[in-house]
Amino acid sequence: MSGGVPVAQPHAFGIAGLLGWPVAHSRSPVIHNHWLARYGIAGRYVLFPVEPENLAAALRGLSVLRLRGCNVTTPHKQAVIPLVDRIDPLAQRIGAINTIVVEADGTLHGFNNDGNGFVQGIRDAQPQWRPDAGPIAVVGAGGAARAIVASLAAQGAREIRLVNRTYERARELEALFGPPVRAVRWSERAEALDGVALLANATDQGMVGKPALDLPLDRLPKHAIVGDAIYTPPVTPLLAAAKARGNATVNGLGMLLNQARPAFNAWFGVMPEITPELVKAIEATF
């Protein structure tokens, strides 16, 4: 708990940042510092490498140091839950927090914008698609998958086929979210793509330094959109293969940008825009 230190200083220099271990790879500073400059807001977004044993002390420090809040990344997304004063219902359902807002009274409020960021990223790139447009296959059952499935379900998805290498983890999410989620065995992953409107990769397979996702696309309809939570590289082997057979593809940059918007708004009071200049600034870091 934060101890309720008052922090309301709306005109003071505002600081927000990212708590993680490690954090050096993050593009979030580029995003938030771009917006701070664009909207003429005095502030800075910085990286906070926090070792797991120091997490509780770091959380107490947020209000003591009068920060506006922070993002939370691996490995702290679950561990911060008992350390905040309030948690948003969607973050509670996901079981992880990716954004903390220091309220005016100094209390800490936890949110998770990852899943909504993914869904909005797909909608920005493919405006005709809706979560209820047809069956969805989600690959993965880790933190990103939980967030994506929770948001898809909350936004009206009627059938989510959850494919994961470790079947038990997919079953856990099926039990947690209930219909429309159905766990699918790894051995049936090719068939799971029959008739889908969206295929989402929420594993780390295809990331820089990792092998490609082992998923045959033969049964994927040509009209299906393929979304990847990964944005390094910008075109994963999965997206390259999907593009080559004519599917529309969306990488994880839209997810990153769209989860950042409501966080910036909560910290600095402006709902920022995703502009071509911002996308260019991030792409320059690849």
Ligand code: NAP
């Ligand atoms: P995580 O909790 O560690 O989950 C990893 C998932 O990948 C698990 O479902 C795991 O399956 C699966 N996996 C690992 N190795 C595999 C293999 N060889 N074959 C098949 N599946 C395998 O990771 P996460 O936090 O969910 O992150 C997943 C990805 O999303 C990462 O690349 C991350 O960078 C990305 N992400 C992007 C954003 C964004 O803003 N764009 C936000 C969050 C995360 P098992 O259960 O069988 O181990």
